[in-house]
Structures are given as C-alpha cells and as structure tokens.
Amino acid sequence: MSCHTTGAVLDEEVIEQPPTPVGPKRLRTVALIGPPNCGKSTLFNRLTGLRQKVANYPGVTVEHHSGKMKSIGRSDLTLIDLPGIYSLATYSEDARVAVDVLTGKMPGVPRPDCVLLVLDATHMNRQLMLAAPVFSIGLPTLVLLNMSDQLESRGGKIDTLALAKELGHPVQLISAAQGKGLDVIPEFLLRAGSKPDDGSRPVQLPILQSAASCRNWATQVTGRTKYQAPEAALWTRRLDNVLLHRIWGPLVFLAVVVAVFQVVFTIGQPLSDGMGIVLTNWGAHAALLLPDNWLRLLLRDGLWNGVQSVLVFLPQILLLFLFIGILEDSGYLARAALIADRVMRAIGLNGKAFIPLLSAYACAVPAIMATRTIENKRERLATIMVAPFMTCSARLPIYTLIIAAFIPNTKFLGGVIGLRAMVMLSLYALGFLAALVTAKMLNSSVMKASPAPFILELPQYRWPTPQGLALRLYDRGMLFLKKAGTVILACTFIVWVLSVLPIHGAQFSALTSSYIGHLGHWIEPVIRPLGFNWKIGIGLLSSIVAREVIVGTLGTLYGVDPATHSVGLQAALRHDMTLGGAIALVVFFAFAMQCTSTLAVVRRETNSWKYPAIQFAYMTVVAYVAALVTNQVIVRLF
Amino acid sequence: MKITALSNAKVGSAGVVERIDLPEEVSHHLAHLGFLPGTQVEILRRAPAGDPRVYRIDGVEVGLRNETAKHIFLKIKKEDAA
Numbered sequence: 001m002s003c004h005t006t007g008a009v010l011d012e013e014v015i016e017q018p019p020t021p022v023g024p025k026r027l028r029t030v031a032l033i034g035p036p037n038c039g040k041s042t043l044f045n046r047l048t049g050l051r052q053k054v055a056n057y058p059g060v061t062v063e064h065h066s067g068k069m070k071s072i073g074r075s076d077l078t079l080i081d082l083p084g085i086y087s088l089a090t091y092s093e094d095a096r097v098a099v100d101v102l103t104g105k106m107p108g109v110p111r112p113d114c115v116l117l118v119l120d121a122t123h124m125n126r127q128l129m130l131a132a133p134v135f136s137i138g139l140p141t142l143v144l145l146n147m148s149d150q151l152e153s154r155g156g157k158i159d160t161l162a163l164a165k166e167l168g169h170p171v172q173l174i175s176a177a178q179g180k181g182l183d184v185i186p187e188f189l190l191r192a193g194s195k196p197d198d199g200s201r202p203v204q205l206p207i208l209q210s211a212a213s214c215r216n217w218a219t220q221v222t223g224r225t226k227y228q229a230p231e232a233a234l235w236t237r238r239l240d241n242v243l244l245h246r247i248w249g250p251l252v253f254l255a256v257v258v259a260v261f262q263v264v265f266t267i268g269q270p271l272s273d274g275m276g277i278v279l280t281n282w283g284a285h286a287a288l289l290l291p292d293n294w295l296r297l298l299l300r301d302g303l304w305n306g307v308q309s310v311l312v313f314l315p316q317i318l319l320l321f322l323f324i325g326i327l328e329d330s331g332y333l334a335r336a337a338l339i340a341d342r343v344m345r346a347i348g349l350n351g352k353a354f355i356p357l358l359s360a361y362a363c364a365v366p367a368i369m370a371t372r373t374i375e376n377k378r379e380r381l382a383t384i385m386v387a388p389f390m391t392c393s394a395r396l397p398i399y400t401l402i403i404a405a406f407i408p409n410t411k412f413l414g415g416v417i418g419l420r421a422m423v424m425l426s427l428y429a430l431g432f433l434a435a436l437v438t439a440k441m442l443n444s445s446v447m448k449a450s451p452a453p454f455i456l457e458l459p460q461y462r463w464p465t466p467q468g469l470a471l472r473l474y475d476r477g478m479l480f481l482k483k484a485g486t487v488i489l490a491c492t493f494i495v496w497v498l499s500v501l502p503i504h505g506a507q508f509s510a511l512t513s514s515y516i517g518h519l520g521h522w523i524e525p526v527i528r529p530l531g532f533n534w535k536i537g538i539g540l541l542s543s544i545v546a547r548e549v550i551v552g553t554l555g556t557l558y559g560v561d562p563a564t565h566s567v568g569l570q571a572a573l574r575h576d577m578t579l580g581g582a583i584a585l586v587v588f589f590a591f592a593m594q595c596t597s598t599l600a601v602v603r604r605e606t607n608s609w610k611y612p613a614i615q616f617a618y619m620t621v622v623a624y625v626a627a628l629v630t631n632q633v634i635v636r637l638f
Numbered sequence: 639m640k641i642t643a644l645s646n647a648k649v650g651s652a653g654v655v656e657r658i659d660l661p662e663e664v665s666h667h668l669a670h671l672g673f674l675p676g677t678q679v680e681i682l683r684r685a686p687a688g689d690p691r692v693y694r695i696d697g698v699e700v701g702l703r704n705e706t707a708k709h710i711f712l713k714i715k716k717e718d719a720a
Contacts, residue, residue: 035670086670123697126672211669229697240683240692249686338701342687345703453664454690456701457671 027113027193029078030069031102031139034118035130036084037459039146043118043176044081045471047071047185072186080112087211088133102137114140114192116185121145121173122156122460124227128218129211131167141169142188148173148181150460156230163225177465236331236460243335253339256332260323262421268316269404275315279308298496307489310552313397314480320393321476322469324362329464333358337456345454347436348443353383357435360390361428362476364598368605382442384605385615388598389435391428391590394547398589399427401551405570406582430590434622491542492552499557516557530588530624531581531631540588547594580634584627592623640714644679644693645707652680653712660709668710672696679712 032047034040048067065081068074082101083094097106104111117134119127124145135141145151145158151173164171170188174181242248283304290296327333337354344354353371360367364387371383391399403420410419498516519541520534527537535557543550551569558572573582593599599612606612641656655677658665665673672695673679680694690701702710 086667089666125696126670126698129670211666212674215669215672215674232694232697244683244685244692246684246686334701338685338690338692339687341685341690341701341703453660453667453706454701454703455664455667455671455706456690458692458699458701 027077027189029080029110029112030114030116030189031080031082031112032116032118033082033098033102033130033134034084034146035086035120035127037457038084038118038120038127039176040081040084040118042468043116043144043146043174044079045468046176046179046182048079069189072182074186074189077189078110079116080109085130087130087214089211102134102139112139114142114189116142116144117169118144118146118176121147121151121158122154122230124158124222124229125215125218128221129214132214132217135167135169140192142185143167143169143171144181144185145171145173146176149175149178150233151230154230154233155228157226157228159225159227163221163227166221166225233460239461240335240458243332244338249335249339253336256327256336258417258421258425260320262417263323264316264319266418266421268319269400271315272312272400276308276312279304279311283308294500297500303489303492303496307485307492307552308555310397310548310555311481313400313548313551314477316396316400317393317480318473318477320396321362321473324359325469325472326464329462329468331459331461334456334458338458341454341456343436347439349379349383349386349439353379356383357387357390360387360392363392363394364388364390364595365601368598368601371605381606381611382439384602385442385611386435386438388593388595388615388619389431389438389591391431392547392595394595395427395431395589397548397551399424399586401554401570402573402582402586405573406577406579427586427590430587434591438618491545491549492556495538495542495553495556529631530584530627531578531635532585533576533581535576536581536585540594543594545594545596547589550589550594578635579638580631583634584631587630588623588627590623591619591626593619641711642714643708644681644702644710644712645691645704647681647712647714648717649681649683649691651714652678652716653714654678656711656713658710660706664706671700672698673700673710678715 032040032044044065044067047069049071066078067081069077069079080101082098085092085095085098088095088099088102100106101109102112102115115134115137117131119131121127131143143164145160150156151158158173160171160173170184172181172184174184176182243252283300287296287300287304290299327336336358340354349357356367356371367387367390368384371380371387403423407420407423411417412419495516498519499514501515516538517534520538523537523541524534527540532540535554538557539550539553542553554573555569558569558576577585593616599616602612602615603609642653647653655673655675657675658668658673660668677695682692682694682699684691685701690703691707692699692701693707694700
C-alpha cells in the first residue's frame with residue numbers, strides 16, 4: 001500500500017518535470033537529402049512511418065514528400081524528403097527543387113533547421129561529392145552512411161570518427177533497411193535543437209564547385225580516413241550474365257512480362273470471383289435489415305451494386321502492383337530499361353522515359369510526375385503526351401469484365417498459356433503500340449529529336465523487403481478503396497437517381513423512360529456504329545471521370561436484378577452486346593483518355609490547358625476510330 | 639599506350655579516362671558517376687541489342703549508349719582479358 005503511494009508520488013513528480021530540454025531555438029523542419037538510390041526513401045519511411053514509394057531505381061522520388069517524425073517520437077518535427085540528386089548544380093529540375101528548399105526559397109515550404117545527409121557507404125568516393133555543397137549551405141548536418149550491412153558483408157571499411165573530424169559534422173553508419181544505427185538521429189535532433197542560435201551562421205548560397213574539384217576533395221577525404229570500398233557483389237555480376245545475356249536477356253524479359261499477366265489472371269480471377277460472392281451476400285443480408293422501400297432499392301441496387309462491381313478488382317490490382325514493386329525494388333527494372341533502350345531510341349524517346357512509361361502501367365498520374373527526371377523539355381513533353389496510352393490499372397476492371405464474359409477459357413501448350421491472358425496481353429500491346437506511333441509522330445513533326453544522353457546507373461540486386469512491398473500495396477489498395485468510396489460512389493448514386501426519375505405517380509420510371517434512358521437514347525446514334533448500346537454509352541460518359549467507373553455504372557444500370565454481382569453483370573453483358581461491340585469497347589478503352597486526374601496532372605506539369613485539351617481530343621478520336629474499325633471488321637468476319 | 643574512344647574499347651578491356659568531349663551538363667552528370675580524367679574504367683558487357691554497353695567505374699555499373707561513349711576517350715591499360 002505504502003509502496004503504491006510512493007510510486008504515485010514519484011509519477012507525479014516525473015510529470016511535473018519539463019519533458020525535454022528546450023533550447024533557445026526550436027526545431028521545426030528537417031530536410032532529408034542524398035544522391036539517387038542511396039536508400040533515402042527507406043529511411044524516410046523508417047523515420048516517419050509514412051508510406052512513400054521506395055524503389056531501387058535512380059530518380060524515382062521527384063515530388064517532395066514530407067511527414068511527421070512519429071517513429072522516433074518527434075511528432076513535432078516535419079521531415080522533408082528532397083529529390084535524389086548528385087550535386088546542387090541546377091542542371092535538372094530535381095536539383096533546383098532541392099536547392100530552393102534548402103535555401104528557404106521554395107514557396108510554402110519552411111526553410112529546414114537541419115539536414116540529414118544520406119550517403120551510400122558502399123560508394124563513398126562518389127557519394128561524398130554531394131557533401132561539400134550541402135555543408136556549404138551552412139545548416140547543422142548529420143551524415144548518415146547507409147547500407148552498413150552491405151559494406152560489412154562485402155569486406156568494406158570506414159573510420160567514421162576520422163571522417164567526422166575531416167568533415168566537421170557528425171557521421172554515423174546506418175542500415176535503413178534493417179533499422180540499425182538510427183538511435184543517433186533523435187540525439188542529433190536534440191542537440192541541434194538545444195544549441196543556442198547566435199545568428200552568426202554563415203548564410204551563403206551553394207557554391208557551384210566543379211565536379212572535378214568535388215571529386216578530388218572526396219578522394220582525398222576517403223583516402224585519409226582509410227576508406228576501403230567493398231568488393232563488388234559477385235552475384236549481381238553473375239545474375240547479369242544471364243539477365244543481360246544476348247539471348248537469355250530478352251527471353252527472360254518477355255517471360256517476366258507474360259508471367260506477370262498470366263499470374264494476375266490465374267490467381268487474381270478466382271480471388272475476384274470469391275470476393276464478388278462474399279460482397280453480394282453481405283449486400284443481400286444487409287438489405288434485409290432495411291425497410292422494403294426506395295431506400296433499400298437505392299442502397300442495394302444503386303450504390304452497393306455499383307461499388308461492389310468495382311471492388312472485386314482489388315485482388316488483381318494488388319497483384320499487379322506487387323509484381324511491379326518486386327521488379328522495381330529488386331533492381332531488375334533498370335536492367336529492363338537497358339534491354340528496352342534500343343526500342344525507345346527507335347521512336348526518339350530518351351531511355352529515361354522507359355521508367356515513367358513502365359510505371360504508367362500502374363497509373364499515369366505518378367508516371368507523368370516522374371517525367372521530371374528527363375532534363376530535356378521536349379522529350380519530357382513527348383513522354384507526358386504518350387504516357388496515358390500505357391495500360392494503367394484503372395483499365396483492368398473493364399478489361400477483365402469483358403474478357404471473362406466474352407473470351408472462352410481456352411488453354412494452349414498444355415494449359416500453360418490461356419487465351420484470356422493472351423487477349424489481355426494484346427490489349428497491353430495495343431496501348432504500347434499507340435504510344436510508340438504517337439511518340440514517333442511527335443518526334444518527326446512538332447518535337448525534333450535532340451541528343452539527350454542515356455545515362456543509366458545499374459544498382460546492385462537487392463531482395464525486395466516484405467515491409468516495403470506491404471507498404472506499397474497498402475498505399476495502392478487504400479487509394480483504390482478511397483476512390484471506390486468517393487468518386488465511384490458518387491457516380492453510381494447519380495446514375496441510379498437519374499435512372500429512376502422522373503417519378504410517375506408513386507412509381508419510379510422504367511429504365512428506358514428515365515432521364516438517363518433519354519440521355520442514353522439521345523447519344524445512341526453516335527455510338528451505335530461501334531456496336532455499343534445506350535447503356536454502354538452512359539457508361540462511357542460516366543467514365544470520363546475515371547475509367548473504372550464504367551463498371552460501377554454498368555453494375556447499377558444492369559442492377560435491376562437483386563442477384564446481380566460481377567457474374568450476373570457478365571451474363572447481362574453477354575445477353576446485351578455482340579462480340580464485336582464487346583471487343584470494340586475494350587479497344588476504345590485502350591486508347592481513350594477517360595481520366596480527369598491525368599488531365600489535371602498534365603495541366604499542372606505543363607502549366608497550360610493546351611496539352612491536356614489536345615491529349616483528350618486526340619485520344620478520344622483515336623479511340624472512336626479504332627473501336628469503329630474493330631466492330632465493323634468483327635461484324636463482317638463472324 | 640594507345641588512346642581510344644570508350645565506344646571502341648573491347649568488352650573485357652580496361653583503361654583510364656583521358657578526356658571527355660561532351661556538353662557541360664552531360665559531362666557534369668557523368669562526372670558525378672565517376673567519369674573524370676584519371677579514373678579507371680572497365681568495359682563490362684553489352685546490352686542484348688549491343689548498345690548501350692555497361693561500364694564499371696569506381697565500383698558502379700553505368701549503362702551508356704555508344705553515341706555518348708564515343709565522346710569519352712581513355713588510355714587502354716588492359717586489352718581484352720578473355
């Protein structure tokens with residue numbers, strides 16, 4: 001009893017003490033800077049617990065990300081992740097952004113109070129070149145030598161104490177991937193915050209030292225601190241002997257691409273079907289709790305049908321992102337860029353365009369933002385213009401729906417390759433082809449080719465961490481669910497309301513005599529030659545917001561049957577569309593610019609409405625013509 | 639010792655960078671990857687299509703197209719080892 005009391009008194013005393021020594025100058029903002037591919041994004045995730053794209057490819061982090069440093073108990077501090085740069089010389093947009101933030105010239109971003117400089121410990125001679133210009137900015141800086149695990153395991157050595165003495169800034173070996181050595185960060189922040197600020201800090205602009213002098217300095221410093229570079233990872237060399245082999249390389253490349261689509265189908269489809277059944281059951285059970293009136297109709301037939309017909313594609317989208325994540329994080333993507341460069345050059349695009357274009361397979365929005373790594377303005381614009389042709393994941397719902405409904409599940413080569421996966425793959429190829437042709441056209445007319453070099457750093461192969469992949473999937477999954485819960489929900493609501501109004505007496509309208517029925521019949525003459533009925537027309541209109549909305553709209557429109565779920569929608573479409581119309585529909589989606597987010601990001605990145613307007617008009621015309629030809633050809637053939 | 643363009647050096651050979659005749663923003667980028675006079679380069683491999691090729695400089699592997707590599711000159715130290 002007495003013990004208890006004493007404890008309580010002690011607790012009170014502890015509470016009454018000031019929590020942390022607060023210095024004269026309070027820290028608010030911390031900047032994280034480092035060369036590309038030094039593991040900066042991994043460290044950012046470690047420190048903030050915030051999800052950010054982690055990729056094993058130079059130049060992926062273009063946007064500046066920020067987050068509260070929650071994971072080390074400093075929620076009062078904001079960590080700003082700067083783009084990965086080799087130097088502060090402002091040849092690229094990335095470096096300009098970094099310099100602007102560090103010198104407090106970036107509008108809306110407070111000037112950082114201190115800097116965490118991340119360097120890859122396995123390449124010190126090169127990485128240290130960034131240190132001199134960063135120090136010259138004059139902010140308190142902590143030097144973090146990342147990848148200590150790799151340095152040690154491959155026999156490298158560095159004397160961090162001697163290095164700290166040379167640099168005049170604290171130095172620590174860390175492993176962001178394994179979370180080792182990070183204790184030094186809160187200590188540094190505490191010291192940086194409690195140091196009296198006498199205002200005498202030299203405020204000077206970064207000196208644009210020549211690369212050669214930076215290099216000399218770096219080599220001298222590493223020499224004096226007895227730096228021993230680690231041996232090259234032998235298995236990276238051995239793996240590249242196969243993966244970049246003259247014959248095996250391209251074969252593996254193709255096999256990887258085919259395998260991804262095959263697995264997305266063979267594993268994703270049953271998962272989607274199962275999810276569809278579960279969601280329909282939930283809807284049916286929940287509907288029984290509601291009174292049997294218009295509210296039940298609205299919630300079940302209108303909203304639930306629409307939203308769940310989009311939700312069932314979550315497994316396939318997650319699988320696709322899992323594969324893209326593995327390819328990026330392992331380092332294979334850079335090899336793929338090396339293999340693909342020949343093709344990219346043939347159409348006059350920079351090899352660097354390959355990465356944005358490849359990530360456009362997931363979503364055009366981050367891809368268009370990633371084009372900032374392309375220094376050449378015209379090539380960057382060309383890449384932005386063609387990126388939305390790449391088959392993004394928002395096209396998957398309508399593709400899988402139509403393929404499952406209209407393409408027989410035939411297998412070839414003893415069941416290894418399926419007809420459905422092949423059709424899907426050809427749709428991807430179609431988008432790629434459209435991008436190639438468009439790039440070629442841009443290149444030979446408006447934008448003449450210019451000699452921008454292809455310089456590609458090949459990172460060591462790494463095992464993708466489950467944590468990194470999980471964060472990526474969580475991020476993408478939440479994005480998709482949020483969309484389903486907002487944009488798609490709103491669209492299906494509007495579609496449902498318009499499909500039951502006006503009210504005649506006490507009765508809802510029949511679909512054909514509703515507002516949406518009238519609108520659909522009004523536009524039908526335009527789309528009839530493509531083999532689309534008026535319901536598809538409404539789907540096309542609603543999907544201008546986002547491609548996947550069409551599935552929700554069709555789910556709602558065909559949702560008069562209480563038992564409608566994805567399978568029911570397939571049956572409804574089979575009954576209501578010809579083969580020609582169905583194939584024309586996916587062809588239309590392969591080309592059309594049905595995405596307001598992409599248009600908005602193109603507007604932002606090009607700083608003009610001209611380019612998104614041209615893009616929208618061009619892609620819609622191509623889509624219409626292609627769908628028209630497809631339908632007419634199939635109608636005549638079969 | 640003979641001086642040759644990087645794009646002409648055989649896979650497997652190695653040398654020391656002599657000079658780089660490229661526009662400043664390109665040579666600046668290359669410099670930060672280690673392409674500076676006096677640095678040792680090894681011609682590691684070619685991409686399946688033959689171009690670009692992969693060079694090893696200062697522990698880093700860098701892919702360059704021949705159109706870029708032909709402006710980088712090196713003093714060959716080691717002829718094809720294989």
